[in-house]
Amino acid sequence: xxxxAIFTYLAYNELTTYKEAPITMQDFRFHNTTDIRxxxxxxxxxxxxxxxxxxxxVLLVYGGQSIKKSGLYDRVKALLHDLNxxxxxxxxxxxxxxxxxxxxxxxxxxxxxxxxxxxGGSVIDASKVIASAYxxxxxxxxxxxxxxxxxxxxxxxxxxxxxxTLAATGTEMNFGSVISNPATHQKLGTQGPNSPAVSFLDxxxxxxxxxxxxxxGSIDIFSHLTEQYFDAQPANDASKGMIEGxxxxxxxxxxxxxxxxxxxDARANLMWSATMALNGIVQLGGQDGWTVHPLEHExxxxxxxxxxVGLGILTPRWMKFILSDDTEALFARFxxxxxxxxxxxxxxxxxxxxxxxxxxxxxxxxxxxxxGVDINDDQYFDAMAQSAVKVGHLDTAPYVNLxxxxxxxxxxxxxxxxxx
Amino acid sequence: xxxxAIFTYLAYNELTTYKEAPITMQDFRFHNTTDIRxxxxxxxxxxxxxxxxxxxxVLLVYGGQSIKKSGLYDRVKALLHDLNxxxxxxxxxxxxxxxxxxxxxxxxxxxxxxxxxxxGGSVIDASKVIASAYxxxxxxxxxxxxxxxxxxxxxxxxxxxxxxTLAATGTEMNFGSVISNPATHQKLGTQGPNSPAVSFLDxxxxxxxxxxxxxxGSIDIFSHLTEQYFDAQPANDASKGMIEGxxxxxxxxxxxxxxxxxxxDARANLMWSATMALNGIVQLGGQDGWTVHPLEHExxxxxxxxxxVGLGILTPRWMKFILSDDTEALFARFxxxxxxxxxxxxxxxxxxxxxxxxxxxxxxxxxxxxxGVDINDDQYFDAMAQSAVKVGHLDTAPYVNLxxxxxxxxxxxxxxxxxx
Numbered sequence: 001x002x003x004x005a006i007f008t009y010l011a012y013n014e015l016t017t018y019k020e021a022p023i024t025m026q027d028f029r030f031h032n033t034t035d036i037r038x039x040x041x042x043x044x045x046x047x048x049x050x051x052x053x054x055x056x057x058v059l060l061v062y063g064g065q066s067i068k069k070s071g072l073y074d075r076v077k078a079l080l081h082d083l084n085x086x087x088x089x090x091x092x093x094x095x096x097x098x099x100x101x102x103x104x105x106x107x108x109x110x111x112x113x114x115x116x117x118x119x120g121g122s123v124i125d126a127s128k129v130i131a132s133a134y135x136x137x138x139x140x141x142x143x144x145x146x147x148x149x150x151x152x153x154x155x156x157x158x159x160x161x162x163x164x165t166l167a168a169t170g171t172e173m174n175f176g177s178v179i180s181n182p183a184t185h186q187k188l189g190t191q192g193p194n195s196p197a198v199s200f201l202d203x204x205x206x207x208x209x210x211x212x213x214x215x216x217g218s219i220d221i222f223s224h225l226t227e228q229y230f231d232a233q234p235a236n237d238a239s240k241g242m243i244e245g246x247x248x249x250x251x252x253x254x255x256x257x258x259x260x261x262x263x264x265d266a267r268a269n270l271m272w273s274a275t276m277a278l279n280g281i282v283q284l285g286g287q288d289g290w291t292v293h294p295l296e297h298e299x300x301x302x303x304x305x306x307x308x309v310g311l312g313i314l315t316p317r318w319m320k321f322i323l324s325d326d327t328e329a330l331f332a333r334f335x336x337x338x339x340x341x342x343x344x345x346x347x348x349x350x351x352x353x354x355x356x357x358x359x360x361x362x363x364x365x366x367x368x369x370x371x372g373v374d375i376n377d378d379q380y381f382d383a384m385a386q387s388a389v390k391v392g393h394l395d396t397a398p399y400v401n402l403x404x405x406x407x408x409x410x411x412x413x414x415x416x417x418x419x420x
Numbered sequence: 421x422x423x424x425a426i427f428t429y430l431a432y433n434e435l436t437t438y439k440e441a442p443i444t445m446q447d448f449r450f451h452n453t454t455d456i457r458x459x460x461x462x463x464x465x466x467x468x469x470x471x472x473x474x475x476x477x478v479l480l481v482y483g484g485q486s487i488k489k490s491g492l493y494d495r496v497k498a499l500l501h502d503l504n505x506x507x508x509x510x511x512x513x514x515x516x517x518x519x520x521x522x523x524x525x526x527x528x529x530x531x532x533x534x535x536x537x538x539x540g541g542s543v544i545d546a547s548k549v550i551a552s553a554y555x556x557x558x559x560x561x562x563x564x565x566x567x568x569x570x571x572x573x574x575x576x577x578x579x580x581x582x583x584x585t586l587a588a589t590g591t592e593m594n595f596g597s598v599i600s601n602p603a604t605h606q607k608l609g610t611q612g613p614n615s616p617a618v619s620f621l622d623x624x625x626x627x628x629x630x631x632x633x634x635x636x637g638s639i640d641i642f643s644h645l646t647e648q649y650f651d652a653q654p655a656n657d658a659s660k661g662m663i664e665g666x667x668x669x670x671x672x673x674x675x676x677x678x679x680x681x682x683x684x685d686a687r688a689n690l691m692w693s694a695t696m697a698l699n700g701i702v703q704l705g706g707q708d709g710w711t712v713h714p715l716e717h718e719x720x721x722x723x724x725x726x727x728x729v730g731l732g733i734l735t736p737r738w739m740k741f742i743l744s745d746d747t748e749a750l751f752a753r754f755x756x757x758x759x760x761x762x763x764x765x766x767x768x769x770x771x772x773x774x775x776x777x778x779x780x781x782x783x784x785x786x787x788x789x790x791x792g793v794d795i796n797d798d799q800y801f802d803a804m805a806q807s808a809v810k811v812g813h814l815d816t817a818p819y820v821n822l823x824x825x826x827x828x829x830x831x832x833x834x835x836x837x838x839x840x
Contacts, residue, residue: 025623025688027459032452038704039447203445235685237672238693241665248757249657265655268445272705273658281701284458285692337668342762 021235025285032280033194034173038201038272040264043163047079050198054159055113059106061088061127062118067165070208076118076163086110088130091119094180094187094300094307095126100140103130107158117162117196120217121169124162124196125177131158132192144179144190152192159197165205167271168217168308170224170278172199180301187301188391201275203267211258215364216308218254218270222247223292223311224277230322230330230399231287243282244337246273251338251360258365289399292318294392295407298384305373309366313373316358317413322400323350355420370414381411441655445705452700453614454593458621458692460684463583467499470618474579475533479526481508481547482538487585490628496538496583506530508550511539514600514607514720514727515546520560523550527578537582537616540637541589544582544616545597551578552612564599564610572612579617585625587691588637588728590644590698592619600721607721608811621695623687631678635784636728638674638690642667643712643731644697650742650750650819651707663702664757666693671758671780678785709819712738714812715827718804725793729786733793736778737833742820743770775840790834801831 037046051058058080067073077085086106091099107115107130117127133140135156143152164172171177175195180187209217229243249269257266276282295318296310323331332346335353344352358368367373385407389395394402402410457466471478478500487493497505506526511519527535527550537547553560555576563572584592591597595615600607629637649663669689677686696702715738716730743751752766755773764772778788787793805827809815814822822830 021685024684025692027462029455029457031455035449035451037449042447235689237669238666238689238696241668242662242696243665245661245663245665245757246658248661252657264444265441268705269655269658272445276658276662276701281696285688336760337665337757340756340762342760 023233023235025236026233026287028284030280030284032173034196034279035198036173036201036275037198038268040202040204042202043075043079043200046198047076047161047163047200050161050200051080051083051114051116054161054197056083057110057112057114058083058085059088059103059110059112059115059130060085060118061091061103061115061123061130063089063091063120063123066208067118070205072118072163072165072205076116080116084110086112091123091126093122094304095122095178097141097144097179097181099126100129100133100179103127104133104136104140107134112158114197115158115160117160118165120164120166121171124160124164124171125169125179127160127162128157128171128177128192128196129179129190131160132156134158141179141181144177144181144188145186152190155193157192157194159194161198161200162196163200163202163205164271166209166213166217167203167206167267167274168220170221170274172196172201173275173279178297182304185301187297195279199275201271203264203271206267206271207262209261211261211365212306214257214261214270215254215366216306216312217274218250218257218308219312219315219361219364219366220308221270221274221277222250223308223315225250225282226315227290227293228283228286228288229334230327231289232399233285233287236285239282239285240333241337242276244334246276246282247338249273255363287399289397290392291394291398291400291402294388294394295410297391298388299370299375302380302384303373303375305375309373312361312364312366313368313370313414314410316354316361316418317410319354319357320418321406321410321413323354324400327400351420358418358420369417370411378408378412378415381408385411443653443655445656446653446707448704450700450704452593454616454699455618456593456621456695457618458688460622460624462622463495463499463620466618467496467581467583467620470581470620471500471503471534471536474581474617476502477504477506477530477532477534479506479508479523479530479532479535479550480538481511481523481535481543481550483509483511483540483543486628487538490625492538492583492585492625496536500536504530506532511543511546513542514724515542515598517561517564517599517601519546520549520553520599523547524553524556524560527554532578534617535578535580537580538585540584540586541591544580544584544591545589545599547580547582548577548591548597548612548616549599549610551580552576554578561599561601564597564601564608565606572610575613577612577614579614581618581620582616583620583622583625584691586629586633586637587623587626587687587694588640590641590694592616592621593695593699598717602724605721607717615699619695621691623684623691626687626691627682629681631681631785632726634677634681634690635674635786636726636732637694638670638677638728639732639735639781639784639786640728641690641694641697642670643728643735645670645702646735647710647713648703648706648708649754650747651709652819653705653707656705659702659705660753661757662696664754666696666702667758669693675783707819709817710812711814711818711820711822714808714814715830717811718808719790719795722800722804723793723795725795729793732781732784732786733788733790733834734830736774736781736838737830739774739777740838741826741830741833743774744820747820771840778838778840789837790831798828798832798835801828805831
């Protein structure tokens with residue numbers, strides 16, 4: 001039986017004939033030692049030992065008042081009552097380099113053995129850079145900006161234990177951080193030598209997350225998946241298939257979490273999908289050239305908007321912009337396997353998939369235009385586009401290369417509601 | 421907008437209404453430190469350092485003549501020419517406890533620092549138990565049989581580095597081994613304290629794998645996925661979605677590998693799907709009660725047949741046997757998301773999905789009945805069923821519990837070709 005006959009026989013919709021692809025699966029290395037503890041109240045039995053395996057001098061890093069209001073702060077302090085705890089509070093969303101500088105000072109002055117980060121992506125991102133800065137004598141901004149963090153990779157790093165309170169960035173199981181410098185309008189990614197040592201993922205800790213942050217976090221997860229899914233690697237089916245499954249989980253459970261904030265399964269699926277979306281696994285074998293994140297980082301850097309909301313505004317415009325004869329097959333696969341669209345030509349399925357993506361984002365009760373987040377004119381679009389192309393290598397790295405003019409067009413398209 | 425309106429609007433086929441499930445996602449811990457090196461010729465740059473990080477005294481474990489014929493043996497010896505290498509060869513498929521005993525003796529006599537396993541699942545499985553037996557003074561069969569390996573978990577373990585030559589069992593990134601004892605007709609699983617330290621996954625090393633072994637390995641991967649997919653956990657969408665994607669990758673690429681043994685993408689997708697299918701990730705949050713493997717282990721223990729072929733014979737009979745009003749929704753989900761079956765009632769889609777699974781297995785050019793593997797009478801069916809239920813806890817653990825009579829019925833159904 002010929003292969004085409006086999007595939008016809010299997011009624012297998014995608015790629016019904018086989019020819020060797022011009023680009024094969026990429027080589028990779030995967031080594032991720034983060035110890036994940038997932039479930040209700042996992043900190044009660046596990047936190048003390050997870051921290052003290054590294055020592056008794058702890059730098060506790062957190063954000064504002066939310067962990068005090070929720071009682072989590074008191075629980076953590078009670079569980080670790082016998083340890084020496086130094087505190088760094090006030091880490092903001094889009095974490096600022098000043099918090100890292102303060103953490104570096106506190107960590108050095110108190111000879112801390114381990115950093116305990118309690119919060120969302122911002123708190124954990126800042127903690128991971130502080131963990132490197134402990135072993136560095138200069139300004140930690142060097143570790144972010146120099147060769148995109150290459151200096152940081154060479155350093156030792158304090159172990160980071162974290163208690164995650166927001167499903168979004170995936171920082172709880174990866175090597176990256178994103179740090180902002182308001183003085184220079186920069187928001188940059190940096191990679192450290194290690195992922196967190198132990199991450200506690202308790203979905204019930206996210207019951208109190210607001211609808212706004214739940215939506216933004218879910219969109220962030222979805223965007224991490226699209227960034228890794230849409231690439232020029234045609235044969236990477238193991239990873240693409242896993243991404244499709246995670247996308248369906250987020251599409252299904254995010255609206256449920258908005259209406260039922262205390263649904264365990266909604267919070268659990270979002271939390272684990274967030275981790276899986278960016279712990280390195282689903283990118284393996286792929287091209288990994290990101291586009292929408294570099295575009296959004298400029299919005300956040302210039303206007304300090306919520307990262308996930310910016311991604312939600314930009315993603316469907318980027319999809320529409322890059323849809324072409326060259327990309328329609330992959331968008332059609334996205335439509336079939338993620339959105340269950342079964343009828344039509346590749347182009348028709350692709351267009352409907354983008355429309356459904358936009359409508360799903362719109363259901364998340366967040367603004368879907370830049371004016372909706374108080375970006376009312378295009379005065380910085382040129383500077384932002386220049387920076388996005390440069391920092392994100394958008395002229396060479398992504399699935400579809402973008403020029404400065406292309407990026408400005410996507411920003412411009414984001415000023416008004418989309419029509420389909 | 422109500423949730424049901426949202427799901428109708430999204431045309432989202434599965435679970436169009438939300439109600440809190442009676443069983444929520446299970447708590448879990450995940451900690452897997454295996455260092456994966458994936459790609460063409462990855463051993464050339466990486467093998468020497470990967471081994472010598474643990475020392476210079478190496479126990480090299482392999483099977484028969486195939487790595488000598490392929491030249492891999494000479495490559496490995498050349499790359500490690502400056503190390504002290506002791507060899508254990510002749511590890512057979514369904515690896516026997518005698519190989520482990522011999523490995524234990526050699527490892528102790530030569531004070532080895534690290535075990536280098538070069539081969540498929542059998543060679544690596546045996547090496548992982550030898551690595552524990554190095555720290556044990558009794559018969560290593562104790563480490564397999566006593567409390568299902570509980571003794572082994574408490575032992576230290578030599579580091580295992582492996583070079584995988586067959587995509588199938590997933591042993592290259594997990595804690596398990598399956599060891600056979602012909603004297604007692606037993607084939608049992610055991611868990612060690614560590615997964616392999618470093619695993620080299622080079623798809624080109626599997627170009628020479630025979631059609632028979634390629635089919636058997638692919639079916640083993642598919643079976644690992646079905647064992648973890650079919651459970652009573654209704655809300656575990658992140659993991660179930662990833663499993664569906666991996667199933668589609670195996671369904672697509674296994675027939676291509678049979679017709680084009682040197683297709684890099686076919687071999688790469690099968691190899692990485694094998695690892696992902698059983699490195700622990702896709703079971704997270706699920707029930708993890710296996711059925712077909714315990715049934716097949718009895719066939720292999722009594723008749724020494726190829727494991728994957730036995731799984732291929734049993735899987736569709738098990739599916740037909742457990743399809744009911746209670747299970748049809750999950751089988752229908754399997755049909756929609758894996759087999760792209762879009763029309764019909766849940767029961768119709770479920771039945772068609774099982775039929776397609778059978779036909780896909782049948783396309784793999786392996787026998788699809790027990791007489792096809794020279795099991796021509798039912799003389800051991802009762803003893804095998806008794807053992808399968810006991811060892812596999814089939815009366816309490818699986819998705820659908822099975823009695824001894826149920827298991828005998830599935831063996832009996834496997835004597836003749838299936839009709840749909």
